[in-house]
Amino acid sequence: MSENPRPDVKIRIEHLNVRYSDGTESLHDISMDIYTHQINVLFGPSGGGKSTLLRMLNRLNDLADVSEQEGRILLDGENVLARDYDVLQLRRRLGIVFARPVPLPMSIYENVIYGLRLAGVRDKQQLDATVERALKQGALWDEVSDRLSDSAYDLSGGQQQRLCVARSLALQPEVIMLDEPTSGLDPISTFKVEQTLQQLKRDYTIVIVPHSVQQAARIADWAAFFLQGDLIEWDEGRQLFTDPQDQRTEDYITGRFG
Amino acid sequence: MISRQLSERIAFGLIIVAAAIVILPIFFIIGYVVVQGLGAISWTFLTEMPREGMRAGGVMPAIVGTLLLTLGTAIVAVPIGLGGAIYLSEYAGDNATTRAIRIAIINLAGIPSVVYGLFGLGLFVIFLNFGTSILAGSLTLGIMTLPVIISTAEEALRAVPQSFRLVSTSLGGTRWQTIQRVVLPQALPGIITGIILGVERAAGETAPILFTAAAFFLPRLPASIFDQTMALPYHLYVISTQVPGMPIQIQYGTALVLLVFVLSLNLVATLIRRHYRKQRVW
């Protein structure tokens, strides 16, 4: 483990166990921290439970068929899995971007402010300002500022994904979670998204499931390696990718399997 | 032994003949009614009361009655049908209640229309004392229409990609907000198509209104929903089987008006479906 002083903890995961009703995918006794203003990378072969973990953090898994869950997820010290936790507020604080872009069937403008509308914001000036800020942060403003009322489906794949990032940013979340956000993108778009992430981490906490080991190594401040529902190793990115402590981690990052 | 090519040719020939037996009479029936009935159609036929024991004059009260019953059917069936569809598509889990509801809907769809008529007579006309009335007829037809509306609307709702629901939820949307802002608008064309198709069927039905709403002859328009009414399908039945010496022109004219009314609803539904299927982005 690294000797450096650790950053502030944003989310602490304690002994998290999850199982779906159909028994396919699960998480076993996961304990780790998500650090503030860092890029926290969750990586490993598919089916390892990374996406499940992301969806546990903002309780999107409430929609799925989860049969068993135990443990605690503490966001700023409060257990988000508690029955009376304000889930709607939680989801505004933890934005998520999915593997493939999912623009809602409405205009670019309406996509960005969708979350605000749900929260009941009506003030036109505030909405306009949010659209501009979010699209600028998502590095899309220059490309779409003159056609905000166009359908979001008129955008290219890379633009759509940045729109989805902007849509999450519009709610000014504290944490942004990205689930293989560049898996469908070309190298240039991927580079753009990664660049954006480096800027975003100044204001936000980032949790990302990268689409390759290379990407993981490029961007990770902190990295956690998942294998079949187990957290194998979790350390500072520099440390983990240069000197992994577990044989399985080494095998995976050196490309011996996966 | 005949060759495989020959047997294929024979089989395809028979199939084409069978398909023709099915499809050609559709054109024939519609064409026949149009050709025979066109001569009867005039402004007065559409806007006047029947006269001389229905052997002269127009069919205006029957047209009005069918419009009223169609409207009433929609008012009864749309809220319940839409609610049921939303329940099945967005709320119902995979459990015994859901299966029971599905079986109930299948069963509702299969009940003979005349049995709906009996039910309407027993419950609405007699037990609830609505009398033979537009209200009783609309309720009966509305219940009969439910399964069509529920199943088409549910299909339309389910066709909306799950990812939209996921995104809306992830942005802090409640279940109802997600339904209201994303799912319903996207499913709307399909739902409207289903409503029109359901109502169309109700508009052409005779048996359910026989004892619940229909009047043999009414010398005036219904004044309230507690009045009986004339209706095109029942009127056609009456003048083609119950009234001796009925001029054939009037019979064909009535059939044509009914057919045009029902088929234009059908056409509207088809056009809506086509139009929005092309526009859909997902």
Add this chain to the structure above:
Amino acid sequence: MGLEVNPVDQEEKPDRPDPTGLDRVGAPMGDDHPDRDSPKQRVSLFEVLMERAIQVTGISTMLLVALIFLFLLWEGVPAFFEVPLSNLAGARWYPIEGLYGLLPLIAGSLLITIGAALLALPLGVATAIFIAEIAPSWGREILKPIVEILAGIPSVVIGFVGILVVAPLFRTGLNIPTGLTAFTGMVLLAWMALPTVVSVVEDVLDTVPKTYRDAGLALGMTRWQTISRILVPAGKSGILTALMLGVGRAIGETMTVMMVTGNAPSIPVSPLDIFASVRTMTATIAAEMGEVAQGSTHYHVLFAVGLTLFVITFVVNLAAASIVFRRTRRAERMLS
């Protein structure tokens, strides 16, 4: 185009490993979904009421079926106390003299339904094969809506044309005293049941994987051999469902039957009797209910006939549904 950017389709099965994990959410939320009970959430009262209303409408479909059954029982069961069973089981339906023999009505319904089913099934399967497999795609685009239009033609219009055109045609063509016969009813009923049969069979043929067709053709089979030896057997359960639904539709049809079958309540004994007049259960209710005194024996017997129809269609539709359910379950098993 839209499909490429759409990560999740309804049809996606959770068993396929999917890196996005999006399809996890395919299952609808259960009633015990934690969202609902969370007191801290700012869910408006309107929303709570809306969700309750939606639940109520869902449940109401079951209540409606129960209610219909209840009213038929309520009004129909007294018949079995007022009329001796030997009378109800008799061969004469003559209410004016207190004769309520249901046999001729049941026989009439069965005769016409079976006849219609026998006619409709081959025609329907053939038409479905034509539309799904043989016709060029532009033909399909046109033919499907046309068959749907048939479903939309009011039965009273078909009865009307039946009286004026079909019955006279059969009378002269077959040289029989009247055209208003069981046979005329069968033909028209078969034709009216066709949209149901065609659309169910066509759906089934659509779900047979394309690889089956390719496999057949790759083995050097002709298109017809592929259809008759692979597709039709693969769609067997669907064809059975179509038959059941067609029967359900035919036995409940009222207006057309009442208008074209002549309505004489007699029991068919010889095959030639299909060219005689019959009367069905549905037609009897429709024709007589309007003239009976409410609460009279005749009234109760007509409700008992309705009850019988309800039970028959209930069983037939349940059977059809269970075939469908079994098929989907098997399909799910095959995919998992």
